[in-house]
Amino acid sequence: METFEVLIYPYNPQDMPPTARGPAVRSATVRPTGEEGATGHPRYAGDGVQADIDPTTGTVEAITVDGAELEDGWSARVADA
Template identity: 65%
Template sequence: MSNDPRRLEILLVPEHVEGHPDHDGASLIAAAIRSAVVTPTGETGASGYPRYTGEGMEADIDPATRTVEALLVDGAEIDYGLSARVVDPTR
């Protein structure tokens, strides 16, 4: 039996927002330029971590640390200056 979370939310935020010490989870959600609720596919990505997909995003996520190890948005890599953060789904 897997301990992988069944649903996660990926937030794309500008790096200047993500790195600011005064920003907590709620302000990251408010500052996100895009978000997607993703679910595990049952596959392992090239990074070796479980693959999650949903709402145009495909990501390899370390479930223990919630670190996004690989990410495609609408089939493309994200632009420089953006950061991907994982939170519990808000919807």
């Protein structure tokens, strides 16, 4: 069973390089739910996070945190992806 660590980053203006965004403000270990998400990728859940993740690339395709979508400009990524 493959698990992922999802990292949540705060607002990042479009012209700011990703390396300047600072540390993640939250992380969550997510596990497969056995369901397919709206994006067509497997759904993972854990620690208040639900995410559709492409397991081949490690890309977060869709995410909710504590039942809400991320605010505009916020981002999520899989650690070490």
